[in-house]
Amino acid sequence: MSERSVQPGPNGGPPRNGHPAPAPAPTGDGFDELRAILVGPEQKELAQLRDPEARLEEISDAIPEAIARRGPNDKLLIASLRPVAQETVAQLVKFKPQFFADLLTPVIAPTIRRAIAQAFESTLEALRQMTERTFSLQGLKWRLEAMRSGVSVAEIALRHTVLYRVEQVFLIHKETGVLLEFAAAEGAPGADSDMVSGMLTAVRQFMSDSFHTPEAQNVDAVKIGEFLLWVEPGPHAILAATIRGTPPADLHGLLQDTLDGIHVLLGETLEKFAGDTKPFEACRPELAACLRSESSVPVRSRKSGTSGLKVVLGLLVVALAGWLIARGLAARTERLVRQSYVDALATQRGLVTTFIDAASQPMRVRGLRDPLAVDPAQLARDAGLDPHSLDERWETFFCLEPDFVLRRARGELMPPTGVTLDLDRANRALQVSGRAPNAWIVQMRRNARAVPGVARVDETRLVDADLSAWRELAARAESVTVRFTSSDDALAPAQREEIVRVAVIAREAAEAAQLLGRGTQVEVSGELFRASAVASALSSTAGVPPTVVRAAPPATGSTDAVSFRLLLTDSAPPPR
Amino acid sequence: MIKKKICLLGPPGVGKTSLVARFVKSIYSENYHATVGAKVDKKTVLAGPHAVELMIWDMAGDTAERLAHSPYLRGAAGHLVVADGTRPETVEEARRLMAEVLTLHGAVPIVFAINKCDLKSDWAIGETDLAPHVYGGDPPILTSAKDGERVELAFITLAERMLAAEIVA
Numbered sequence: 062m063s064e065r066s067v068q069p070g071p072n073g074g075p076p077r078n079g080h081p082a083p084a085p086a087p088t089g090d091g092f093d094e095l096r097a098i099l100v101g102p103e104q105k106e107l108a109q110l111r112d113p114e115a116r117l118e119e120i121s122d123a124i125p126e127a128i129a130r131r132g133p134n135d136k137l138l139i140a141s142l143r144p145v146a147q148e149t150v151a152q153l154v155k156f157k158p159q160f161f162a163d164l165l166t167p168v169i170a171p172t173i174r175r176a177i178a179q180a181f182e183s184t185l186e187a188l189r190q191m192t193e194r195t196f197s198l199q200g201l202k203w204r205l206e207a208m209r210s211g212v213s214v215a216e217i218a219l220r221h222t223v224l225y226r227v228e229q230v231f232l233i234h235k236e237t238g239v240l241l242e243f244a245a246a247e248g249a250p251g252a253d254s255d256m257v258s259g260m261l262t263a264v265r266q267f268m269s270d271s272f273h274t275p276e277a278q279n280v281d282a283v284k285i286g287e288f289l290l291w292v293e294p295g296p297h298a299i300l301a302a303t304i305r306g307t308p309p310a311d312l313h314g315l316l317q318d319t320l321d322g323i324h325v326l327l328g329e330t331l332e333k334f335a336g337d338t339k340p341f342e343a344c345r346p347e348l349a350a351c352l353r354s355e356s357s358v359p360v361r362s363r364k365s366g367t368s369g370l371k372v373v374l375g376l377l378v379v380a381l382a383g384w385l386i387a388r389g390l391a392a393r394t395e396r397l398v399r400q401s402y403v404d405a406l407a408t409q410r411g412l413v414t415t416f417i418d419a420a421s422q423p424m425r426v427r428g429l430r431d432p433l434a435v436d437p438a439q440l441a442r443d444a445g446l447d448p449h450s451l452d453e454r455w456e457t458f459f460c461l462e463p464d465f466v467l468r469r470a471r472g473e474l475m476p477p478t479g480v481t482l483d484l485d486r487a488n489r490a491l492q493v494s495g496r497a498p499n500a501w502i503v504q505m506r507r508n509a510r511a512v513p514g515v516a517r518v519d520e521t522r523l524v525d526a527d528l529s530a531w532r533e534l535a536a537r538a539e540s541v542t543v544r545f546t547s548s549d550d551a552l553a554p555a556q557r558e559e560i561v562r563v564a565v566i567a568r569e570a571a572e573a574a575q576l577l578g579r580g581t582q583v584e585v586s587g588e589l590f591r592a593s594a595v596a597s598a599l600s601s602t603a604g605v606p607p608t609v610v611r612a613a614p615p616a617t618g619s620t621d622a623v624s625f626r627l628l629l630t631d632s633a634p635p636p637r
Numbered sequence: 638m639i640k641k642k643i644c645l646l647g648p649p650g651v652g653k654t655s656l657v658a659r660f661v662k663s664i665y666s667e668n669y670h671a672t673v674g675a676k677v678d679k680k681t682v683l684a685g686p687h688a689v690e691l692m693i694w695d696m697a698g699d700t701a702e703r704l705a706h707s708p709y710l711r712g713a714a715g716h717l718v719v720a721d722g723t724r725p726e727t728v729e730e731a732r733r734l735m736a737e738v739l740t741l742h743g744a745v746p747i748v749f750a751i752n753k754c755d756l757k758s759d760w761a762i763g764e765t766d767l768a769p770h771v772y773g774g775d776p777p778i779l780t781s782a783k784d785g786e787r788v789e790l791a792f793i794t795l796a797e798r799m800l801a802a803e804i805v806a
Contacts, residue, residue: 236712237642238677239692255640259677259692266708267674335803336639336689336714 225306226354238262244348297331430455459513466514494522531573535627564603580630587623647719649698655782684796705737746798
């Protein structure tokens with residue numbers, strides 16, 4: 062019985078929930094029975110109410126029904142549940158990100174794929190339009206118009222292709238005319254939006270005041286140049302939009318819906334507006350959604366959806382053409398360079414080309430080259446020809462042009478100063494003129510005929526310097542005579558002096574003859590005894606070797622004078 | 638950013654447009670052009686620690702009654718009432734205007750400016766006219782749109798009073 066009267070806590074503990082335990086039951090079965098009869102059912106219900114399990118069961122049945130009854134539009138219910146829901150989601154993302162990602166992937170992935178595909182398509186479409194506009198007649202027209210009017214091509218293109226475009230949207234506080242928020246399309250011409258909204262409000266108030274028109278009938282559209290200004294009034298704010306082109310009528314609906322939405326969201330803030338525009342920044346997405354536009358350029362249907370491929374192919378063709386043109390230009394340049402090299406070769410003396418293939422790679426050149434001619438490699442470098450693009454082979458030959466023959470002769474013979482070389486073209490005779498040492502003349506005679514292009518040597522104007530010096534000495538010796546005035550053959554001092562003079566000349570002449578590779582003999586002519594005496598004196602007192610002195614009969618028949626003659630001998634005397 | 642609409646009010650030819658031109662664009666022109674309707678301009682000023690963007694409605698000069706009833710005054714957070722120091726009747730008219738505005742629009746902050754102080758030798762108003770005026774007990778600010786004297790002070794004073802009024806409210 063005691064179980065019925067005292068409700069323990071779970072697990073047999075003390076009663077829970079702070080409820081006082083029932084007072085200890087008075088003893089006596091009669092009383093208990095009486096109580097069971099009187100409040101038995103209530104006690105049972107009370108016990109059930111106090112049972113947490115039973116309570117949970119009951120509440121769990123009631124909650125879904127209660128929520129359903131409150132309905133999805135119950136703000137209080139949503140507000141109460143929001144923090145719990147937010148926290149639950151936050152905890153889920155934080156501690157079980159993979160679970161969350163798995164949950165979202167099927168939802169997000171197709172959207173992402175679609176977005177990427179759309180972005181790619183729009184890029185290709187923009188590329189196609191740009192290509193069409195750039196290269197088409199229309200594109201050229203727009204360019205001309207842009208140049209004439211000083212407006213950018215993009216702006217002109219926009220004017221011609223856009224049916225309408227909402228360029229700016231202003232959210233204006235109705236009473237003060239203060240601009241609350243503003244959105245503008247990309248590239249829309251800029252204006253001070255604060256001033257625009259202020260003046261628009263002033264104009265509206267002026268119209269309202271001047272024509273006593275009710276608010277609903279106030280200015281709702283103004284045409285300014287190519288712009289339209291549409292105004293949608295609301296209880297506390299007005300929404301104004303500047304539009305280029307001819308907008309569809311349903312744009313009014315969009316603007317009005319947007320304004321209504323803003324009033325629902327921020328009606329109280331608008332009503333109590335005291336200058337703080339920050340809360341209205343939240344309206345920016347709604348305003349931006351009003352920046353609609355429609356283009357007159359038809360978007361190609363998907364049937365002909367190979368436009369992207371066409372654009373790519375077109376670009377490839379353009380790239381190929383560009384590559385071919387560049388290659389053609391490079392080839393033309395190379396051709397010109399090669400031609401200039403060929404021309405240079407043709408003008409050079411001493412170079413004879415026997416074969417040229419200017420079209421081959423590398424360019425092939427065969428020919429003959431005089432060693433004295435210019436280096437063909439230098440010519441190639443001067444023409445700008447890459448040495449690697451040239452395969453040339455030159456055989457040596459001797460050019461018989463007079464200038465080459467002379468240059469070669471000078472190189473081979475090395476004429477001393479005072480000697481000039483020339484070539485007689487008719488008989489290919491090397492004309493040697495001037496004074497030269499005997500040794501050089503001897504060597505020249507030996508080598509000149511070996512110089513290619515020289516057939517003979519003409520020495521008529523060549524003077525042997527050593528020989529003429531010897532002849533001069535010989536003439537001096539012959540001018541000396543030793544005279545005998547009496548019959549006495551003895552030599553007087555004056556006669557000895559003459560002999561010494563001759564001896565000096567004879568020694569010089571012997572040295573000069575040595576340069577000629579020959580010897581000198583002194584011939585003493587006169588009456589036999591007197592000539593012998595003079596010859597003996599030349600050897601004994603004046604030092605002339607006796608082997609080179611010989612006496613000879615008088616040349617003139619005179620007997621009282623002895624004369625001298627120097628003779629060249631073929632062989633040089635042995636060195637003393 | 639706090640944005641406040643203010644109105645420049647006063648009889649014709651007292652220099653309202655010149656004050657706005659001096660304040661907003663730092664320019665002054667001797668030429669007189671009567672304002673038609675209202676012209677809106679703006680300038681940001683520092684009132685204490687706050688930056689306030691003033692939307693300045695430069696109103697066409699008119700009588701006190703017509704100005705006070707003008708729809709342009711709707712939503713204005715403050716007014717700069719202007720008179721011409723060389724014409725005492727404009728000072729009197731400005732006082733009537735202030736009283737009228739206070740009656741019709743409640744306790745809106747008003748700053749009273751007497752313009753053309755560069756022509757002080759031509760001034761025809763006495764000490765009593767310069768004494769603390771009817772509203773708020775503050776003396777009028779003597780300005781010169783030509784020299785720029787105290788023009789900024791007049792606008793900043795109004796901005797400060799508007800902010801102070803907001804805090805009180």
